[in-house]
Amino acid sequence: MRQPTEFGRFFLQGLGRTAQRGQEQISAPGDLAIADTTEPFEIANRHDFKLFCFAIPRRLLPKGLLDRPRLNLSTTKTGRALSPERSEVTRNSA
Numbered sequence: 001m002r003q004p005t006e007f008g009r010f011f012l013q014g015l016g017r018t019a020q021r022g023q024e025q026i027s028a029p030g031d032l033a034i035a036d037t038t039e040p041f042e043i044a045n046r047h048d049f050k051l052f053c054f055a056i057p058r059r060l061l062p063k064g065l066l067d068r069p070r071l072n073l074s075t076t077k078t079g080r081a082l083s084p085e086r087s088e089v090t091r092n093s094a
Contacts, residue, residue: 004058006066007035014049018042036066 009016009027016027020041027033034056035041045051058066 014047
């Protein structure tokens with residue numbers, strides 16, 4: 001039997017929108033957004049975006065993360081400290 005897999009996006013540049021279960025999430029560079037693939041969802045990306053997309057087995061996610069599936073790293077001291085590294089990743093991935 002296939003295990004449930006979630007869809008993740010780590011934003012390097014630009015803005016993204018994820019809508020699911022009547023909630024809308026806006027993500028900026030340094031944020032991680034996760035969508036539950038067992039339910040309908042919508043995504044949109046804007047402003048010359050760059051991001052990494054990946055699949056995550058649900059069993060590896062912390063319990064309760066899908067109730068609020070976004071990590072706003074861009075609003076934390078640690079996230080802001082990662083800004084130069086994000087820029088380097090962006091340059092190297094182009």
